[in-house]
Amino acid sequence: MKFSQAVKLAVLVGASLPTQAAAVPTPAASSALPTGTSVVSGLNVLAKAAGKLYFGSATDNPELTDTTYTSYLDSSAHFGQITPGNSLKWDATEPEPNTFTFTEGDQVTDLVKSNGQILRAHNLVWHEQLPDWVTANNYNATGLTAVIQNHIANVAGHYKGQPCMYAWDVVNEPLNDGDGSFRSDVFYDTLGSSYISIALTAAREADPNAKLYINDYNIESTGAKATAMQNLVKSLQADGVPIDGIGMESHFIVGEVPTTLVENFQAFAALGVEIAITELDIRMTLPETAALLEQQKQDFYTVVDACLQVSACKGITVWDWTDKYSWVPSTFSGQGAATPFDDNFVEKPAFDGIVEALKGQSFS
Numbered sequence: 001m002k003f004s005q006a007v008k009l010a011v012l013v014g015a016s017l018p019t020q021a022a023a024v025p026t027p028a029a030s031s032a033l034p035t036g037t038s039v040v041s042g043l044n045v046l047a048k049a050a051g052k053l054y055f056g057s058a059t060d061n062p063e064l065t066d067t068t069y070t071s072y073l074d075s076s077a078h079f080g081q082i083t084p085g086n087s088l089k090w091d092a093t094e095p096e097p098n099t100f101t102f103t104e105g106d107q108v109t110d111l112v113k114s115n116g117q118i119l120r121a122h123n124l125v126w127h128e129q130l131p132d133w134v135t136a137n138n139y140n141a142t143g144l145t146a147v148i149q150n151h152i153a154n155v156a157g158h159y160k161g162q163p164c165m166y167a168w169d170v171v172n173e174p175l176n177d178g179d180g181s182f183r184s185d186v187f188y189d190t191l192g193s194s195y196i197s198i199a200l201t202a203a204r205e206a207d208p209n210a211k212l213y214i215n216d217y218n219i220e221s222t223g224a225k226a227t228a229m230q231n232l233v234k235s236l237q238a239d240g241v242p243i244d245g246i247g248m249e250s251h252f253i254v255g256e257v258p259t260t261l262v263e264n265f266q267a268f269a270a271l272g273v274e275i276a277i278t279e280l281d282i283r284m285t286l287p288e289t290a291a292l293l294e295q296q297k298q299d300f301y302t303v304v305d306a307c308l309q310v311s312a313c314k315g316i317t318v319w320d321w322t323d324k325y326s327w328v329p330s331t332f333s334g335q336g337a338a339t340p341f342d343d344n345f346v347e348k349p350a351f352d353g354i355v356e357a358l359k360g361q362s363f364s
């Protein structure tokens, strides 16, 4: 019965109205859908056995009150690496000029340390989640340079020397889609592309042991944006600017995973930088079906296998590991189910796809 019919019926018989949540049909019950069946010691264990540094996940502070969630996350067997999804961003760490807050960042970092995981720190300079003051203060080039340097000295400096620290995403999403030109934002508009070298140089100074990455999306396959990122790497290298790695976000759509991942990863590797799959998820239009989940299994296999085929690809991070805490449904209306575990923390067929790839097996 549709909700509107239920309302009419309830009014007719004088019954109390059902709540909308109870009456709206839910997408196919998860019990009717296929689940993952692999029994493994852990995704991170498999990734390390395959020569990668880690298999990891993003997480976010609000989720850490969910003890069922953390009981999985705490196992470095599955997730040997953590990326704080929000708590190291500029708005979280320097909400007012030269006022630094590390409470939430430290909460995730403390978890990482107590679990014996490694940290990908995310991120230092990005046009989003940037407090208004950075733009509103109308800094000139000298002023904004000092602001960037102070932010990085304090934030990267705060986490300097932690044994868990692997890498910083120093600059996030600097390129436009399409032609890969530089994104117009307060940093580029004030400093041109020099803000990237200013940030990387400041990060090396603040934490000499962290790998320094530029992270972006739609650079995972060959094309103008990937070429533009490679040109940026070459120009930084030519100028002696420290750049260690390029993060391939990898927010994909079921059935639309690019076919040129390996070729593209190799092109980056040829420049002498490492790469990482930093934010992997593969979303679908809901409701989930067995066919979509099977395609998603294939798609996760393809991406993980591509990383395995290229030694410069150091590790794979999913942008959270359970659909319960994925960012996708809140951003893409009608889409979701983008991670390898469902809302109830049950492994999906995608989990099996990851396992098969990490084990070096053919897709089954």
Ligand code: 9MR
Pocket: 085, 086, 128, 129, 172, 249, 279, 327
């Ligand atoms: O997962 C993050 C989400 O909670 C935030 O609301 C969002 C704000 O833009 O950022 C998400 O993480 C993004 C990451 O920092 C950069 N790449 C895209 C990610 C998904 O939007």
